[in-house]
Amino acid sequence: MVEEMKKYKIKVLGICETRRRGVGERVLEEGYVMRYSGVADGRRACGGVAIVIDEETNTRVRSWKAISPRIIRVDLDLEEKISIIQVYGPTEDANVAEKDEFWMQLERETIEAEESRKLVVIGDFNGRIGMDEQVGNGCMGKYGCEVIKNNNGQRLIEYASQHNFLIGNTWFIHKRIHKITFVGEGREAESMIDYILYQGELRYAFRDVKVIRGAELDTDHKLLVADTGFRERKVCRQKAYRRIKHEELRLAENREKYKVELSNRIENLQNAEDMQNNVDFIWSELKEVIMGAAEEVCGQKVVGRFKRRTRWWSEEVKMKVREKKKAYKKFIGSKRQEDYRIYVEKRNVAKRTVKLAKIESWENFGRDLQNLHGRENGRAFWRTVKQLRGKFGKQTRSIVDENGRLVSQLEEVMERWRRYYENKFQRNENETGFDQDEHQQMMDELIDGITNEITTNEVEESIKRLRTGRAAGEDGIVPELIKWGGDLLIEKMTSLINLIWHQERVPSQWTKNIIIPIHKKGPTTDCENYRAVCLSQVSMKVYTGILEKRLRKVVEQEMEEEQAAFRPGRQAQEHVSSLRNICSKFLERGKPVYLAFLDLKAAFDSVPRQVIWEALKRKRVPEKLIKAIISVNVGMRAKVRICGGMSHELVWRWG
Numbered sequence: 001m002v003e004e005m006k007k008y009k010i011k012v013l014g015i016c017e018t019r020r021r022g023v024g025e026r027v028l029e030e031g032y033v034m035r036y037s038g039v040a041d042g043r044r045a046c047g048g049v050a051i052v053i054d055e056e057t058n059t060r061v062r063s064w065k066a067i068s069p070r071i072i073r074v075d076l077d078l079e080e081k082i083s084i085i086q087v088y089g090p091t092e093d094a095n096v097a098e099k100d101e102f103w104m105q106l107e108r109e110t111i112e113a114e115e116s117r118k119l120v121v122i123g124d125f126n127g128r129i130g131m132d133e134q135v136g137n138g139c140m141g142k143y144g145c146e147v148i149k150n151n152n153g154q155r156l157i158e159y160a161s162q163h164n165f166l167i168g169n170t171w172f173i174h175k176r177i178h179k180i181t182f183v184g185e186g187r188e189a190e191s192m193i194d195y196i197l198y199q200g201e202l203r204y205a206f207r208d209v210k211v212i213r214g215a216e217l218d219t220d221h222k223l224l225v226a227d228t229g230f231r232e233r234k235v236c237r238q239k240a241y242r243r244i245k246h247e248e249l250r251l252a253e254n255r256e257k258y259k260v261e262l263s264n265r266i267e268n269l270q271n272a273e274d275m276q277n278n279v280d281f282i283w284s285e286l287k288e289v290i291m292g293a294a295e296e297v298c299g300q301k302v303v304g305r306f307k308r309r310t311r312w313w314s315e316e317v318k319m320k321v322r323e324k325k326k327a328y329k330k331f332i333g334s335k336r337q338e339d340y341r342i343y344v345e346k347r348n349v350a351k352r353t354v355k356l357a358k359i360e361s362w363e364n365f366g367r368d369l370q371n372l373h374g375r376e377n378g379r380a381f382w383r384t385v386k387q388l389r390g391k392f393g394k395q396t397r398s399i400v401d402e403n404g405r406l407v408s409q410l411e412e413v414m415e416r417w418r419r420y421y422e423n424k425f426q427r428n429e430n431e432t433g434f435d436q437d438e439h440q441q442m443m444d445e446l447i448d449g450i451t452n453e454i455t456t457n458e459v460e461e462s463i464k465r466l467r468t469g470r471a472a473g474e475d476g477i478v479p480e481l482i483k484w485g486g487d488l489l490i491e492k493m494t495s496l497i498n499l500i501w502h503q504e505r506v507p508s509q510w511t512k513n514i515i516i517p518i519h520k521k522g523p524t525t526d527c528e529n530y531r532a533v534c535l536s537q538v539s540m541k542v543y544t545g546i547l548e549k550r551l552r553k554v555v556e557q558e559m560e561e562e563q564a565a566f567r568p569g570r571q572a573q574e575h576v577s578s579l580r581n582i583c584s585k586f587l588e589r590g591k592p593v594y595l596a597f598l599d600l601k602a603a604f605d606s607v608p609r610q611v612i613w614e615a616l617k618r619k620r621v622p623e624k625l626i627k628a629i630i631s632v633n634v635g636m637r638a639k640v641r642i643c644g645g646m647s648h649e650l651v652w653r654w655g
Contacts, residue, residue: 001052002032004215008225011057012074014086016124016221018048023066031055035074037066049086049123067109070102075117079230080202083113087123092150100340103155108332110163121165121197124221127152128191129167137161137355138200141171145179145192160197168196168209168226178211181222196226205230244291246478248298259486262293266488282496283507283539287475290489294481312361317353324350400525414647417640420527421515422650425638454501454546459494462545466538473537474512474639482538497543504631510540513638513652540632547628551621558619609633609653 005013020038027033032055038048047069053061062075070089076082087106090098106121113119130149133140139160160167169179169192181194196209208227215223248254266289276282327346331339398406401416466479482489500506517530556567564570579595586593609630616626636652 001217002029004217004223005032005052005054006030008212008215008223010225011054012076012084013052014084014122015050015052016048016086016088017046018050019045020048020050021045028052031058033058035064035066035072037069037072039069047088049088051084051086068102068105071105071109073109073113075113080205081117082230083117083119085109085113085119085121085123087121087125089123089125089127089152089156091126092152099152099155103159104332106159107328110159114163118202119163119165119197119199120202122195122224124194125152125156126193127154127156127195128193129153129157129170133170136167139165140167143173143179144170145176148191156195164200165197166200166203166206168198168206169224171206172208172210174210177213181211181224182220183222184220194221194224196224198226202230242300242302243472243476244294244478244481245298245301246294246480249480249484254297255484258293258297258481258484261296262290262485263488265289265293266492277499277503279496279499279503279505279507280509282499283509286492286496287477287509287539290477290481290485291475311365312354312357314357317350317357320346320350320353398525399527406525410643410645414640414642414645417515417517417527417642418647418650421532421638421640425650425652453498454494456490456494458546458549459497459542460490462542462549463490463493465545466541471535473535473540474514475509475537475539477538479538479541482542493539493542497546500543500631501628504627506540506543506632508635510537510543510632511635511637512537512649513636514646515638515640517640517642534638544632547625547632550625551616551629554621554625555616555619 001013004010015034018036018038020036021041021043023037025033025035032052034050034052036048036050039046049070049072051064051072051074053074057076060077062077062081064072064074066072071085071087073083073085076084085106087102090102110119110121128146128148128150129136129140129144130153131144131147132149133142133144136157139157156167159165169181179192180190182191183189196206198206205228206226207229210225212223212225217223249258266286269285269289324343324346327339327343331343399413399416401407401412402419407413407416463482466483468478468480468483470479472478482493514535516533516535517527518533520529520531522529559567564575583593613626613630616629637649638652639649640647
């Protein structure tokens with residue numbers, strides 16, 4: 001037996017019909033340990049169950065319990081806390097009392113284990129469950145292997161459905177010979193009566209369930225195995241935080257209320273004389289009135305507190321399930337037949353109530369989804385579709401640090417990401433060979449040019465270009481709060497931006513950014529497999545939008561005709577058409593054509609800033625504009641946001 005476990009790399013093995021008396025442990029060769037539960041001493045040795053565990057996994061055994069000659073339980077502290085229950089069910093011909101006793105014992109043990117652990121139930125149930133996946137309320141997959149269903153099989157389906165188990169044998173595609181678990185020699189009897197059950201929450205861990213026909217076990221039963229991969233799932237938990245319910249501004253009525261409220265607050269602003277030229281103070285006051293007006297009109301909501309809610313769970317369902325559990329506990333205490341009859345009635349009523357509630361819930365959900373499908377609610381509709389299809393990206397949880405150690409605690413994960421991006425964005429810019437003295441000389445020689453003030457029209461156009469539905473920066477202000485702020489806000493922003501333009505210094509709050517790692521490909525534990533998305537503040541986007549528009553007017557005339565990227569009116573399909581024409585012309589003349597594709601890894605994150613300033617000078621960009629561009633790049637800071645938590649601050653000097 002140990003040799004077969006080693007051969008097939010089996011960590012935990014459940015055994016039926018051990019035919020051992022009593023309860024105990026036995027150390028096998030090479031450190032394997034068998035825990036068994038059999039009939040009482042003095043009785044004829046029959047039945048019995050056992051669980052064999054290898055040496056490494058045995059160190060994670062928390063406790064174990066022998067319930068009866070038919071049921072044994074072992075608690076393991078793996079990445080998840082798991083209870084494995086090995087069973088040996090009565091045969092189909094056994095009397096009803098024996099069957100009832102077995103299922104009641106299993107039910108009682110399941111309820112006890114469910115309180116603190118995830119459950120896996122394995123063994124010979126002597127039940128045939130058929131192939132109709134509709135009867136199992138989601139516990140059966142569509143890959144059964146036989147049409148016959150007996151009484152034991154029906155009991156198994158009811159048990160699995162009641163406790164949210166999945167019958168693993170039916171969820172994976174295999175040939176029939178790799179599903180049949182019992183072959184009666186000489187009787188031409190084949191059936192699937194051994195099963196591996198696991199709770200729906202453990203679906204991620206079970207990669208495959210199948211029969212290995214070649215195992216030498218000296219029994220009519222075939223070796224049924226499950227390929228598993230447990231992981232720590234609850235270490236890095238999503239933190240809850242509060243934000244403005246800016247989605248309320250989609251209603252025209254609320255937008256008008258917000259505009260009026262914000263205008264009133266701006267009119268009541270009284271700047272101190274000594275602070276009139278302080279960009280930090282002016283922005284701090286303006287931010288306060290924006291957030292105050294938004295909160296007054298829209299209110300706040302808690303984000304990140306994910307609580308699983310069942311749409312069909314109503315007060316009626318809750319009451320019926322409570323009555324069923326109460327009847328069951330009463331029967332367990334009395335063992336009277338009348339109490340059992342009442343329990344069965346309550347159980348059937350609860351099942352019918354749940355079934356009807358689920359049907360009604362799906363009908364209501366369909367109507368809600370249909371109502372969402374429209375221009376006004378398109379975002380909510382597609383968000384719901386993505387949730388149903390599981391299309392949301394993977395959350396960053398455990399990550400490997402510089403020493404190759406896997407860290408899972410939220411604080412350690414955030415600190416690892418902070419160090420990673422700090423090293424990435426804090427390279428020594430002298431590595432480029434760019435001379436600092438030469439850089440200063442270049443700045444001294446910059447030509448004068450655009451020095452006129454920024455106009456209200458420029459600010460208004462930049463605000464109009466902001467796209468709604470985008471995430472907020474560190475200050476919590478989303479584009480909607482700026483776009484729909486009204487004329488007074490535009491005037492106030494124009495005054496502030498002109499002050500920034502003349503002082504060549506942005507408010508310190510504008511330099512704060514949020515970095516969110518988004519998984520691209522490969523293992524999720526490697527930082528290199530993530531794309532960094534930076535959330536800058538919307539007010540900064542308004543200012544940089546103005547600078548970009550002014551810069552484009554200067555450099556557009558200096559650009560080569562071949563330059564296509566980041567230029568208006570030059571679409572990708574036009575470039576594809578040009579390439580096709582070039583290839584066609586060369587092929588007509590029988591000449592070879594070569595296309596060169598150059599992909600720069602993390603190109604935007606690798607550009608030395610002094611090189612950018614040099615390039616701007618060579619394009620004869622005015623001094624005032626270059627200094628303004630420099631002012632929005634120096635002193636940049638960022639925090640990394642993971643699972644709702646924020647890392648410590650890092651300084652951004654590169655890219």
